[in-house]
Amino acid sequence: MTSTVLLALDTSTEYCSVALLRAEAPSDASQQAQARLWARHELTGAVSSTRVLPAVRELFDEAGMALAQCNAVAFGAGPGSFTGLRTATGVAQGLAFGLSVPVVPISTLLVCAESARRRDASITRVVAALDARMGEVYWADYAWDAGIGEWQTLTPPSLGAPEELVAPEVPFTLAGNAAHAFGARLGLVERAAVVDGDALPDAQPLAFAALRAYRAGRTVAAEHAAPEYVRDKVAQTTAERLAERAARGGPEA
Template sequence: MPNLLALDASSSACSAALLIQRGGGEPRLVSRFALTPREHTRRLLPMVDEVLAEAGVTVAELDAVSYGRGPGSFTGLRIAAGTAQGLAYGLDLPLLGVSTLEALALAAHRRHGVEYVVTAMDARMGEIYVAAWRCHDGAVEALREEAVMPPQRLQLPEMAERVGWYGIGSGWSLWEKMPTEVQSSVTQRDVEAEPAAEEMVLLAARDHAQGIRPAAHESQPIYLRDQVAWQKGK
């Protein structure tokens, strides 16, 4: 397993995580997470230093860097992308962008063991960032691609009536504006959850193992503002 560093500043939270494996032992995950609105620039690099110091790892021992590529706060995404790119460039390492919505889905699965997850983040301007996932055995499978839309237009995959859905993310604070069929299908919600580097580093390790290792200049934040529709699938 490679030594991977992840960082995120896509929401009100700021986080860093390190996944390492030494001497054939079990992988070790070290992370930091804090709700720090408008303090991401000041807090992100110290968090990186903290996880490296706790694990006893130097940046020279890293095999790749990853970050929350979005969707999320435009300013936060730029902060994370710039910091991650600076590290990856300086160390000549691959840079893996990880979906903030996929990280939320994995968080719901890890914490609560749920299988079907709808992630929704508040996109401001009366919209939400959304996606739907199936989680099983620690893996995450996309059932609907990520998009941005008004909460009134949210639709679930057609199997929605046959399964129980778990809603996670700040977008569920707009619950009252969502269609009644969504409200009847989503049986549990976690409105307070924010994307975290802890899940991102696990998703980055998966991608790295699959040979996904883009150069630092190839990675770009994902804003989604140009995608305005999320069609109901067949």
């Protein structure tokens, strides 16, 4: 068997999430693919940048492997926290440069879909929706293609008001935290067959999605790795903050 060692990083949320995946590719059709995963997923708030590299070292030590054995570095490219996305991008680039390996950018919304499916293999259609703040939602629509064993993007990562999201005409799982954040304002909640609020950006499902991308050649050179912000605006005006609080039923001041 041929081994692939892949490091996955996600700091798009308040968590610092790091996973190390060692996967064996079967040498013939009679063998089953094997994989081992080591991970850290820690609530760090705004200081994920201070925890990423120590967590990487811990995982390689725990796995009994050297950093030089790494074949690729994957990261949650966004959307998500602007600061967090820059952290993951910078660390992935730095490690990839030093190791002379490619980078695998993976959408955090696709990671939500992957997370939902890894808990329920019967899932074939996922709308991933994350709270984007400012009264908006990051979202995308994915379908699992069993023939090739990969997600197909039907609606690419987008930004919109909760009421604007379009529900598929077929049964689907709603993944991500938008249902919890917006409640009835998110019309997709009533249309969804399943609401999986625990399917969130995490380095573990990211690693498995990135492994497929790596093996399919969907990688970039370190210097070309970049965040997928989706939104250009990073701050609200006072009026916008007050309007969002009112919409959520909170105090106006």
